[in-house]
Amino acid sequence: QVQLVESxxxxxxxxxxxxxxxxxxxxxxxxxxxxxxxxxxxxxRELVASATSASGTAYADSVKGRFTISRDKAKNTVYLQMSNxxxxxxxxxxxxxxxxxxxxxxxxxxxxxxx
Numbered sequence: 001q002v003q004l005v006e007s008x009x010x011x012x013x014x015x016x017x018x019x020x021x022x023x024x025x026x027x028x029x030x031x032x033x034x035x036x037x038x039x040x041x042x043x044x045r046e047l048v049a050s051a052t053s054a055s056g057t058a059y060a061d062s063v064k065g066r067f068t069i070s071r072d073k074a075k076n077t078v079y080l081q082m083s084n085x086x087x088x089x090x091x092x093x094x095x096x097x098x099x100x101x102x103x104x105x106x107x108x109x110x111x112x113x114x115x
Contacts, residue, residue, distance in 0.1 A: 004096075005107070009110045010111070012111075019080070022079075035048075035051070035078075038111075048067065048080070067080060068080070089111060090112050
């Protein structure tokens with residue numbers, strides 16, 4: 001089993017910054033992908049950014065240039081640095097780990113951006 005715990009959400013004004021963290025524990029494979037997804041009210045969950053254990057990264061077009069995903073492999077932790085936040089970034093942000101045994105999700109952390 002794998003457990004994911006997110007932290008770092010909160011409320012910020014437009015143009016502000018936040019850093020989200022997600023710590024993974026349990027039976028973690030050396031080969032995996034960690035990602036951040038988000039879900040706004042009334043909308044489908046969407047991929048925000050992902051990072052592979054081989055250090056590859058990918059971003060949704062809507063966050064390119066504003067968000068940065070990074071990993072600390074020794075700590076099994078993934079971060080999401082969010083800058084120049086916009087009201088449309090308001091959502092619950094979920095951490096996800098994908099490995100050979102399946103997909104695992106965190107409980108989510110709320111990010112609210114006020115205009």
